[in-house]
Amino acid sequence: MINSKAASIKAELISNKKAGSYNHMVFSVGELAAHCKPGNFVAIKVGGPTSAMVLRRAFAIYRASMRSDGMGLLELVVAPYGNGSKWLASQEAGSVIDVIAPLGTSFGIPVEPVNALLVGGGYGSAPLFALAETLKQRGCRVDMVLGASTAAKIYAPLEGKRSVNSLTITTDDGSAGTMGRVSDVLSQLIQENEVDVIYSCGPMAMLQAITEISTAHDVVHQCSVEESMACGIGVCMTCVLPVQGDDGVVRMTRTCVEGPVMDGNKVLWSTSREIPDGVWGK
C-alpha cells in the first residue's frame, strides 16, 4: 500500500537558492513535515496551469522539520535538468506549488548502534543527510561517500557534513576529492570502518555497482532507486524493477510504493531492457 500519510497539498515556496549545480528549495507544508522520513519522496506538479507536462516529478526529501513556531518545512535539492525540473527551479519564493507527500518507503533504522556507510551520487546525496542525523542520534558510526561527474555536482552542505564521521568525495574529472567513482573507494571503507550496513542513493548503475560490492562483503545494502514514475502512487505500473520477495519469487515491483528504498541485494539489476528470466509472469 502507498505511504499511509500521503496527502495532496498546496505548499508555499519559502526559499529557493542556488547551491553548486543544484537548487536548494524550502516549502511550507504544515503538519505533513512531521510524517516525512529519510528516504521518502514527494511528487510535484510542474509547468503551471496551461502546461504541456501532464506528469508529476518525483524528488527525494532532503530534510523535513517542524519549526518551533509550528511551521512545517520540507526541503528538496533539485537539479535543473529538463523542462520539469527547470520550471521548478525557476519558481520564486511565494509561489504556491502542488505537492503530494510523503510517498514511498523510508530507510530502515537499526535498533542497535551499527557502523553505517552512506553513499550518494549527484543529487542522490540529498536524502542521506537527514538519514545521517537520525543514525547519529541512535549512536551509529556514519561515514559518507559522495560522487559526481564534477565538483559542482557534489551536494554536501556544511551543516550536513557535521553529522558524519568522515566524508570521502570522488569525481569523474578529479575536480574534487579522489578522481574516479564511488565504487572505487567502497571496499576499503567497508573494511576500515567495519561497516555493517550501506545506505545508498544515486543513479541505477551506481546502485548496481554498490550491490556487487556489498554482496561480496556480505553487508546489508539499503538503496533508494530511481525508476521513472508516471503516477508516484502505485496505480500506473511504470516504475517497476524485478525484485525478489520474501517468498523467493521475483516480481516486477513498483518502486513508488514498495520503494524507493529497497534491499539492494534483492533487486535483479539489469541494463538489458529485457525482463530477466525467472520473473513471475514472464
Add this chain to the structure above:
Amino acid sequence: MINSKAASIKAELISNKKAGSYNHMVFSVGELAAHCKPGNFVAIKVGGPTSAMVLRRAFAIYRASMRSDGMGLLELVVAPYGNGSKWLASQEAGSVIDVIAPLGTSFGIPVEPVNALLVGGGYGSAPLFALAETLKQRGCRVDMVLGASTAAKIYAPLEGKRSVNSLTITTDDGSAGTMGRVSDVLSQLIQENEVDVIYSCGPMAMLQAITEISTAHDVVHQCSVEESMACGIGVCMTCVLPVQGDDGVVRMTRTCVEGPVMDGNKVLWSTSREIPDGVWGK
C-alpha cells in the same frame, strides 16, 4: 502582403493594471512603436516555454507612442477570458513577452476633415482612441459610441474621452448609459452629426448590424473584424471572411493581412457556417 514593418521581438512588460473588466498593459517595444498605426494588431506568444498552447493570440493596439527619451511604448487592452488571455493578464511588470508587431491593415484616414462616428463593442473600443486622436488632428468631428453587456466591460479611459466631441454609452443591462445595443442609437447619431464615415471594432454580430445601418444611410464603414487566427501572418488561411474585391469577385479573404480593418460594405456577413453562394471557388 503582410504589414511590411512586421517584426518578431521580445518586449518587456512595463506595467499591467486592472481597468474595469480589462487589463491595461504597456510594453517596451523600441522603434517598432513608430510603425504602429490605429487598427494594426499584434500577435503574442502565450503560456511560457512549456505551454500546451501552440498558437499566438491577437490583440488590437490600443496606443503606440515614442517617448521623448526614445523609449517606444505599445499599449493593449486585454480581456482575461480563456487560458491565453488569462496567462497574459497574469504577467507581472518585468516579464519579457514574445510579440510580433505591427500586423494587418490600419484605419484609412481621410485627407479632408469629415464627420466620423467611432463605434466600439467591449474591448473593441481599444483601437478607437488612438484613431480618434489622429482624426481630431486632421480636423474631423469625432463622435463615439461604446457598447457592452455591462458597465465594467466599457473601456473608456479619461484621457481617451477628451479627444471626442461626444460619447454615447449603451449596455445590455442598463448599468451604464442607454440600455440596449450600439446599433439602437446609430441611426439617430448618423443623422444628427451628419456622419460621413463610421469606424467600428467589436464582435462580428455588431459589425454586421452596423453594416446594415451604414448601407441604409449610404455611409462609408471601416470595421476591424475579429476572426480567430492561427498564424496572424497570412500563411494558414484560418482567418478568412467572404469579401468583395475591387473586381467585384467575392473571395475568402485573409483578415490578418487584408484586415483586420476592412470595408464593412464589402464583407458578406453571415452566421450560417456555410460559404455563401457566389464566392469564388465554391
Add this chain to the structure above:
Amino acid sequence: MSINFSTSIAGRFFPTPIFTASGCAGSGKELSQFFPLTSLGAIVTKSIMIKPRSGRATPRMAETPSGMLNSIGLQGPGIDLFLENDIPWLRDQGARIIVSIAGESVEDYAVLARRLRNVPGISALEVNISCPNVENRGQVFACDPTTASDAISAVRRNIGGELPIIAKLSPDVTDIVSIAKSVVDAGADGLALINTLLGMVIDTNSMLPKLSQKTGGLSGPAVRPVAVRAIYQVRAALPEVPIVGMGGVSSGRDAFELVLAGANAVSIGTATFGDPLAAMSITRELEEIVEARGFSNFSDAVGYAHRTEQA
C-alpha cells in the same frame, strides 16, 4: 445540486457518470486513500489476463507534449489471484465494479468470461481487444472487424445473459465505425472509446527508442480531439448503443465535451497520474457544467452536439 446526475449503461445504474479508466487506477486500493471509491460511478479495473504477467521491461513510459506513452504490457496477477484478492476487497468497499479483461487468443476471452460469469458484485465486463492476437501474427484484435467480433462473440457465448459486455476499441483503425458495428453485431452491449494511439518517442541522447518495447500507447489531453471524433462518429452511426468515453479528460469541461459527443459515461485515465483526486474534481465540475447549461437530467446532455443533424 438537484439535477439527476446518474447514468445507465446497458441497463446498469451508476450514480455518477465518471469512471476510472482501465490500467490507470489499479484495483482501487491506492486511490481509496484519497477518496472513497463509492463516489466514483464505477471503478474499471486494470485489464486482467488468465495467467500472471510480468509486463514489459522498463523504461515503460515517456512523457510527450500534453500526453504520455506507455508500454506496461498488461502486468497483472492473473484471473485467479484477482478474483481472490481484488474483487472481494472492492465489494467490501461498496464500489461498483467493471472488470476489464484481455486475451491473446479468442479462447482466452472465452475462458475469462466463464471465470467471471458467476462472480457476484460486478456491474459489467469491459473487453479490451487492443491486444496482439498470437494466433494471427500478433495483429491486434481491435484492428480488424472479424477478429474484433470473434473476441466479443467468445465473451458473449460464455458470459451468460446477466453481465453487460462493453467492447473497448482502438482508434488506430481506418474506419472505427465498421469495427463498432461488427462488435455490436457480435453481442457487445456497449462500447468503450478510445484506447491509446500507437506512438513512439526516440531519446535524442541515446539515439534509441525511449521505451524498451519501442512503441507504446499515447494517452492524455493530446489525444482528446481523436477521442471526441471517434465518439461522435460512433454515436452518429449507432445512436442506441451506450458509450463509455475516454481519452485526455482532465477537467469537467473535457468530460462534458465527450458527453456532448455521445458518451454516456466518461473514464479518467492519465489525469489521475497528474492528480490522484482528478476523478473527484472532474465529477464536481461536470455536474456544475451540466446544471449550468440547463439540463436537469445528465442523460439529456449525452450526444447533445448532434442535435443539428437530427433537426
Add this chain to the structure above:
Amino acid sequence: MSINFSTSIAGRFFPTPIFTASGCAGSGKELSQFFPLTSLGAIVTKSIMIKPRSGRATPRMAETPSGMLNSIGLQGPGIDLFLENDIPWLRDQGARIIVSIAGESVEDYAVLARRLRNVPGISALEVNISCPNVENRGQVFACDPTTASDAISAVRRNIGGELPIIAKLSPDVTDIVSIAKSVVDAGADGLALINTLLGMVIDTNSMLPKLSQKTGGLSGPAVRPVAVRAIYQVRAALPEVPIVGMGGVSSGRDAFELVLAGANAVSIGTATFGDPLAAMSITRELEEIVEARGFSNFSDAVGYAHRTEQA
C-alpha cells in the same frame, strides 16, 4: 560548423534538410519577410487543385492541447493562377520548390501532373492523397492501398521521367506500411509522413462542434509520437525509400527525433504559426545537435535509431 548538412531526396539535392510543410507557409511570400527562402532546404507549397477553391466556411480552426485542428479545405487559386503567379515569384527568389498537388478524382491527379511536367525550377512533386475521392463515396485516397496507388499511378504516368514524386500519407489507417508499399509500387520515389489526424473539438458553450465542418486535421506537438512511430515503421519496412518527415516538430531536438526514426528531411508546419522564424531556429538547432552527436554527415544520422535491429 563544418558538417555536411545537405540531404537528397530521390536524387534531388537540398542544402539543408528543413522544409516547410504544405499548407503552413502559403507560397512563401509572407515568410520571405522574416527570412530569405533560400535558407530553407525547400519550400513545399500549399496543396493546389485544378480549379480555384474557396475552402470551408469558418470557424476553420480550434486550438487543442499542444496542437490544433484545421479544416481549411484546400483553399487556393487553382493551378493556372498558381503557375502564373506563385512559381515565377518563387523561382525569382531562388527557392527550391516542392509543389504539393491535391485532387478529388484520379483524373484530377493526372491533369495536375500534366500541367506540372514541363514547368522549370521545381525540385519535386508532393502528392497529397489525404483528400476525399468524390468518385468513391468521399473516401480518402490515402486510406486504402488501391485508391492510394491509383492516384500515384496517375501522377507517375503523366509526369514524365524527370520530376520525383513524393506521396504524402495519412496516419488515419490501420496499417500505414501497407499503404506505403502500395504507393511505392505505384511509382512514388519518396514518402511524406504524416498528414494530420482526424479529430474534433466541441465548443462547450454552444454545445456544437467548434469547426463548421465538424471534423478537422490534428497537427502540432501532440501528434509527434504518432509521426515518429509512422516514420520508424515505414523506414524499417522500406529502408531505401526517402522520407520527408513531419508532425509536431518545433525544435531542433524534435526534428532530430524524426531524423533518427528515418526522415531524410523534416517539414515544419504548425510551429510556424507560433513563430514565423521557427524553420530557421530549427535548422540551426538541428545542425548543432547532429554535430554534437558526432556525425560529420547529416545523412549518417537518418534512421540511426534502427541500428540495434541491424546489428
